[in-house]
Amino acid sequence: VFAHLVRAPEDPILGVTVAYNKDPSPIKLNLGVGAYRTEEGKPLVLNVVRQAEQQLVNDRSRVKEYLPIVGLAEYNKLSAKLILGADSPAIQENRVTTVQCLSGTGSLRVGGEFLARHYHQLTIYIPLPTWGNHPKIFTLAGLSVKTYRYYDPATRGLDFQGLLEDLGSAPSGAIVLLHACAHNPTGVDPTIQQWEQIRQLMRSKALLPFFDSAYQGFASGSLDADAQPVRMFVGDGGECLVAQSYAKNMGLYGERVGALSIVCKSADVASRVESQLKLVIRPMYSSPPIHGASIVAAILKDRNLYTEWTIELKAMADRIISMRQQLFDALRARGTPGDWSHIIKQIGMFTFTGLNSEQVAFMTREYHIYMTSDGRISMAGLSSRTVPHLADAIHAAVTS
């Protein structure tokens, strides 16, 4: 009965790893998926994560019962505090409902499904470009996806004028997807002044902000600084949605641990929103897994573990920043044609190189370097040892 099926293409990001795994070359390099690697090119389990897991294992009172539909209560509270700030009036006034979801993707999907059922405007504006999964998540959730201008290839920076024009002409009430920090794939973020203008424009048109916060702590190395845009929007008393992921900032990729917070106008509305979120979640996956959320809660509630986490997080962010400098220096040393200053100006896990799909294909074919076809490279996958190889490949790609 399935004989008529055509083979579906691999995922544009995760498919890069599939191709990489098939390559027998000893010099191969995977700069596709945004996953942190050490200087030795190995995945990293944070020390604090190991310590928290040890605590969990030692605690014989822990059981494997189902979590409630909305997940681990303590985890939800701590996650809201992490993104909104411990002193957030919205939290103090009980206007925030937070549900544990399956990492960023699951949080976005639950939020999208909730909006499709209960919000009066079914159009969501996403930046152009954006993470490749965004349009698919929201389309399947039942929303109608439109784009707003974001990145200017000419300047390799923000198209702020285009962004203001497009959001300015969006219909009142439309949903707007915003990357909280470290925009994926471009690494280009608005300044705080520009965020303030975006906030004013959106509030004046009653546009509903839906933040995707996948990199808190990764852009600047500071959890608070990276949460600033979200806090500006929550600080004005208006509504918003926030999807959080601990994949990158705690290295909990495969644990699938994230959260969706919906900031409402009153405690009463928030509790009704939560009751409806449960109706979205129960038929989808019933309730979320317990292990990852328990790790996060153990770290966030313990002052020592929390401090140690911020130090490890900063070390990851700093290593990425140093990779940017090293790659930039290596291209300059080779006299590679072009202005590569965007490598050090962009922030977060990715550099949007400006290389086109032919150049990317060339680098994969000739140098065994794997990256997404839009020219995005994961700086977190690079090390001092592999920078020269990447610089050689880029140099060859732009000069051949």
Ligand code: LMR
């Ligand atoms: C990425 O953009 O590489 C990451 O967010 C991983 C993913 O799921 O695509």
